[in-house]
Amino acid sequence: MAQILALSRSLHLQHKLRVGLASFRARSMSSLNTRARAVFSAAVEGVQPDMVVRRGLERHGDKLHVGGQSFTLTNNLYLVGFGKAVLGMAAEAERIVGDHLIKGVVSVPHGIQNTLRSHGKEKMLLENNSRITVMEGAKHNLPDTDAQKSAECIRDLASSLTEKDLLLVLISGGGSALLPAPAPPMSLQEKQDVTRKLAAAGATIQELNTVRRALSLLKGGGLAQCASPAKVVALILSDVIGDPLDLIASGPTVRSESSPEEVWAILDNYKLSESLPSSVKEVLSNSMPSRRSRMKNGPQEVKDNVLNVVIGSNTIALECASRKASELGLRPVILSPGVCGDVRSVARLYGLLSSFACCPGKEPPPELAAAILKLGPEVGIESWDLCRTMNVLVGERKEGWGATCLLAGGEPTVKLIGKGRGGRNQELAMRVGLELSDEEVKSGAVFLSGGTDGQDGPTEAAGAVTDGELKEEAASQGLDTDGFLANNDSFTFFSRLSEGRRLLNPGLTGTNVMDVHVMLLPPSPQKDLQ
Template sequence: MPYVGANSVQHLLRNFLLQPTRIPSSLIRSVRCTIPAPAYCTIPSFAPMHHLHSYHGDASQERQVANAIKIFQAGIDAVLPSQMVKNALHVEDDKLVVNERTYQLKHNVYIAAFGKAVAGMVQAAEKQLGEHVVRGIASVPVGMMKALEDAGRRQVLARHDMWPAPSSRIKLIEGAQDNIPDENSLRAAQQILKLAESLTEDHILLVLISGGGSALLPAPIPPVTLHQKQEITKLLASRGASIQELNTVRSSISLLKGGKLAQLARPAKVISLILSDIIGDPIDLIASGPTVPSSFVAKDCFEIITKYTSLGEIPDNIKSVINNNGNPVAYEQFSHVNNVIVGNNSKAVRASKETSERLGFDSFILSTSISGEAKIVGKHFAELAQVICTMLQDPESSVTEAAKLVDLLQSLNATDTIIKSIQRKLVSKKSICLIGAGETTVTIHGNGKGGRNQELALAAAVAMDTASSFKNCHVTFLSGGTDGQDGPTDAAGAWVHPGIVREALLCGHSPGNSLQENDSYTFFSNLADGRNLLKTGLTGTNVMDVQILLVTPRT
């Protein structure tokens, strides 16, 4: 079947309305599967949503999709790192005040940075501290500079302070392709280690940390090799280990993590500014806590390992290193360290909420600690959309529907106060926006390509397809990573609506099989020229993931 152009489509649809039997079903299928969705406007912000397309439906649905993406983008814009660093570093004359502690500045500041958001953090720190910065090392993701340039080149970089100036004294090293430790990130870690060891009591080590820092600071304790560290991380992650569990194991076999970077820098003063990417902001686990004393012992690490695999699958030298380095460090040995959380996902979702309210939604933040298996969370969001649609149409819905609403909201960690507020607002029959944030996990069963946000969105789409209550509502669900990279893909996540499964089946794609094979990226890429993929490029920040559910009654 040849490609069918837009003018032909209009002609076909006109004929179909007049004489529907004149158009063969095979041609209808070809039209639906081969016409690219129309591009919609790029949102003017730091990280433009390029390659995003609108839903092939009515104007109301298209507006809702655009609104979901605007709401997501607002959250990212709120946690760009430069302003948060500026707020944390207060310089007056030759004095630096951080978290109510004062430091003497005298051309004595060294910087060690690692993570997906630290390029902007470095720029802000150098701007604040000026000539007092001597030198430093920053380990950043591969492709970071190109992604930022693609997002708007010099004007955008300058406006958002997302990259160090050409005169920067900080050496940037790109590594950790696809968020996996590699030789380049190992080289950066080794240089950071040497820098820390060289400092004296007159020096200040400013450590800038963000999500992704673990992969960008690999320094395995010999005789453990980088490859072995990669393999144990992949093994545990593929079997569903949480980021907290992964970082605990990483710390136990690292020369820098678990507080060891701060120990190497003694007697220098250490200031650590941390952009959190973990639920609850546990500073000992963010980037595996290089400036925080580890409270975990060897027994904890082995419990995590045996939870997901057998000790027989673990190399003997890794087990030996864990045993020999599994003793916690006393907190009094960290009196020279000042750890400060400068940003987290709470700030992102508050900005998303404000934007959704300006767009006319009754908006609620469900939780900033959503976790669990991505497939299950996606199913819960789909079921929640179904119940809300039912209750918007009939506020006096059965007791069963009301109970379902409570159960589903509780499964997504909503508080009783939030639940009651949502129940009250449903009576008004206005558009609803529910925002969640956190980090889910994926247990790998297949050999597909994807990430937790794309899998979560696909699971929601599959669950929506079995519902019958969406005919009276427009529904859009979006799940995206604030760092712009969902798994080893070039997408931040994906958005879906209730009709996507039927559309995919018409085009010969199997959403169920894709979900079973953990192949969400391939599924969304093949559907309508990838229009449902959320492609931001690397954003320069990282505060975990955000989910947005929009439900609007049809008028």
């Protein structure tokens, strides 16, 4: 009888411990979920258009300071811009430069002014008495006749300037589609057909931009060439990994070093040379430098008169997120702002990092570290960044630090095989959740992936938040995770899962510096329960 009572008490205590541990994990995940969302919000807030312009552009009297240089203002300032975040950038720039601004033209996405008003973001709109003309176009983020008209107005303004003038150029993600200026006699449709066929054939973004620049009057330094001999200052909000100036909006203020021979080589490689329209062949038969020199002055003059400054990027967003994580009692570790590659490989990496941080024992097994390093090249992360991160995670384990906030950013890719709704952030979050669910020892990690523009693919969500309970939660609600992934239908999955509470819905943010990933790794629950 005594043995039965002792066994009963033991089972009761074990049940209480399991309940207590489950309760702790639930509270911990809820807390980490809230903090992950706060960290993401801080990342987005740190690259708001008005904030990045204020950091990058200062005025003291009649002096304009930018990028370590100073320019004298004598009512000689003109402004042009193109991109998803440019409207907010232009509004803040006009507030800074004041009456020295004579005239401006910005090309922005179709419907953005009404959208910003409906989201309560009036500070990103121009004043009623603004000297800047707003032109909307590029519906569905594709070049169209409205965007082409905007580009013509921008070109006309730039071409009218003299050596006494200063042109302020505002550039953000989406700028390429908003500045279409096909070189004559080629039509916009013909140019689009060429780039569409290249993309379908598997051309890289670098190859696509090389061809775009060759077929454009304004890309690849063409805009700066039009503005010469005026001074040109470009403020750039980067949406490209590594912030390469020649790739952001196809580099309208960056002199292109590409030759027609390089362009022909790309077209030959994808077997498109023979099928090109005669107008495209005519454009490519002329060298780009000579074509542009006929527009105005020699190419060397562009380089001397242009200052390009990146004022906002994924790196800056991650730094702001890191500061917020520290405020919330988390230990921040920035992995990389250059995550790329297939979302399946990226998800696997995050699953391995979670296992590495939280596996039992004092030292993670060497084979786990080797697997992480092997994935590095596939996801665009240098070995030294992975080694540095793993060293920090080992140190946290040994020294008993609190929860860790692993931060990264970039732009992974999704292989489209289905017809569902979703985007790379929601699919990545879903796949990471399944990785965490399959861990032998669930770490209690929480993962968030979100697009800084507030939109993930053709959905109203920016991304999603997930954890190791995802698979069990989906099964309890009759949701087939494999089926949703096979159809690239992550938005529908998260919308149905627990009434959409895992979705990330910040609304339109007015900025765009690619994606932000936040993975919160909790401390050992046993230690906290003692």
